[in-house]
Amino acid sequence: MGRFLRAILVGLVGAGIVHVLVLLLIPHLTETDVWARLEARAPFYEVVRIDPASGANMLHLPDPLFEAAACRIDLSEGIVHLQAEGDVPYWSMSIYDRTGQNIFSINDRTSSEGQLDFLVATSAQLTELRNSQAADFGTAVFVETEVQEGIVVVRAFMPDPTFEPTVSRYLAGLDCRLR
Template identity: 40%
Template structure:
C-alpha cells in the first residue's frame, strides 16, 4: 500500500512537470491576451491604431506614460508593406515585432537623414525580387527582411508634456501602412 502511494506521488509530480512544460510552450500559441490579439480587436490589418486609448486605457502593458504610440498589424503574404510617417516628435523610435511579440528590428530617429519614417517590410523571397529591381519610390526606404509573414509595426513618440499633444497626434496620425 505504501509503495503504491509513493508510486502515485511520483506519478503526480511527473505529471506536474509535464503539464508545466506543455502549458509553458503552448501558452504563446493560444494566448488571446497577447499584443496581436488585443490589437486585432482595435482595428483591421494595416489599419493604424493608437495604443493609448482615448478612454485612458492602454492596449499594451508596460508603456511609458511620457510616450504615445501607434501600431499596425501587417501580413506579407500579399506582398511587401510600406510604413511611412512624417517627422514630428522630439524623439521617436520604431519597432517591428513578429506575431508573437518578439522584436525583430528596431531603430530611432538618428538612423534617417530626413527624420521621416520610411520603411519597407518584405519576406526573404520578396526581398530578392526587390533587390534585383528596386522601384525608384523606395530608394530612400529602409528595407527590412521579415521571416514571419505576420507581424506588428509600432511607432513610439516622446511627448515631454501636454504642450506637445498636437505635435505627437499629428506625428502618429501620419503613420500609414500600405500594401505594395
C-alpha cells in the first residue's frame, strides 16, 4: 500500500509541476502570435511582406512556391479597400480574425474578372454605403463580416524563379486602405 500512495503522490506532484509550467508559458506563447508579430512591425493598413527566407516569417507558408503579404485591418475605423494591380499566375486572399480563425477566402478563379479588388465592411457599414451611394467603387467585391479587427493575407503563386519579379511587384503594389 505504501508504494501505491507514493506513486500517487509522485504523479500528483508531477502533474502540478507540469500545470504550473504550462501556466507560466501561456503569456510567452500568446505574445508571439501572428497578430502580435504584425503589430510589432507595422500599423493598421500597412502591408507587410511575409518573407520565409529572411526569418521574418510570421505565417506558416508550407508551399515554397507561394509568396505572401499581410495587413492588419480595423473595421471600427471604417471600410477597408483591398486592391492589387497586375497579373500573377494565381493569387488567393484570406481574412482572419485576431485569433487566427479564417472568416473569408477567395482566389483569382472565383473573383470578379480575376482581379483583387475588395471592400471589407460590417453589415451596418455596407447598409450605410448602399444607402448613401456616394462613393464609386467600380467592380469591387463587397465582403461582409462582423469581425472588427483582422488580418488580410494575400498569397501569390511563383511557379519558378523567373516569376519572382512579377510576384514581388504584385505583392509590393498591394493596397490595404481605410476608406
